[in-house]
Amino acid sequence: MLATFASARQLRTNAHAGSGGQPLRGKNIALLLGSSPSAHVAPLSNAAQALGARVAELRFTRSQYPVAGRDDIGALARVLGRLYDAVDCEAVESSAAYRIEKEAGIPVYHGLCQDEHPARVAADLMTLHDLHPPPGASILFVGDTDTARASGFISAARAMGFEVLFNGREGPDLKDTTFLVDASDGPHWSLLASTGPVDEGLRAQNHHWVMQTMLLHGIVKGLSAAAGLFERTEP
Template sequence: MLTAIKARIAAGTTFAGVESVLTPPSHHSLPDEPPAAEDILAIFAVARRLRADASAGTLGQPLRGKNLALLLETPPGEEQSALHRAALELGARVAEVRFADPGGPAFARDGIRGLARMLGRMYDAIDCAALPPATVRQIELEAGVPVYAGLGLDDHPARALADLMTLCEHRPAPGASIRFLGDPTTPRARAFLRAAREVGLAESEDATLVVDAAHGSHWSLSGPAGPLDALRRSENHRCMMQTLLLETIVKA
């Protein structure tokens, strides 16, 4: 099932078709063409299967023996991130690595290059969290393994896809529409709205499905019966990240 969406939701803030939603994070701008509806629905199907397997206790450890590095600008905290927990659930070994960029052209040219190569030898995939885009691109070019530009962050396409999947599971009818509140020009909003249109969720002022994005990165979703379940949103986000981890690491 995962092979059908191979190389189509890789890291970065891009949101081009499933091929480029999974493309290397060296592409950081949103493309003109949205992902095709069948590609989005294929991703949803994989994420839902992972959710069902986790609920039934049959998920297994498909990433057992794989190593994921989470590069952090600050010292690792006591609480694990959502991405950390999602990878552990798949059986991966996760290391939180403090990344300090001293700056300067010499380090940018030689230091990051050497560091990326070393990380590529030690780990099967690398997440760069909130590192600058130029640094992420350099690491991706040199590491030789999948590199994510903040897979667990709010502005990554995985979050937009997870929210869209949650709304699709609560829409009252196939022709339902959504009302979007907030700035529609942010990368996350553009990714979300493009994908929503592809799966048949047009915008309407009187829609019963509401996305309130007026408060920065904290989005709230509401359906005909009121606010959508926060636990289900969290589960969908976890499963969306796991879908991308499996497709990029196992198939790399």
């Protein structure tokens, strides 16, 4: 994750300097969505288009009455592999997404824009780093530490030099720490500094750079495995 964090910061620097370019020009990316419109994939679509890619939003629904002997997922994967350079399985159940990843022969992302995706962890840590924390800065983590997202965040934060504390019965509070990460409200985490809530706009911008970085790792380098560097582990 630290490599993605560093690459995202470099991508941001290049873009601000006007030297980012459109390295995905001519590439085609498919977003597999559910039967209902999903507005929250717009940031991913925007991130890909800013890199020059063409983005197609495809509705994905599995038949309630599968035909015996017909491999619909395998056929879909092969078609996607012929038509697109990468696929994001936004609304696809895990078993089908991994089947597509196995047979499509192109990078397959597992809900890159979702809050639960590790791209969000990298973006949040990038945001905290942008606030210029002092040496030995600490993060008070509040919420369930047993989720994959929490585990990834805590591990990466420690690797970056943060001290991670937990709010037990007699644990610290915000006045004793540099930042507070409140993960108690489901998928939406709140970030607070000693001066108040962290700017949501900054978080969104950094999420943009991280998603772009992961798209580039998978598509430009042509490594399907790179798309899964920080994906959920297959059950």
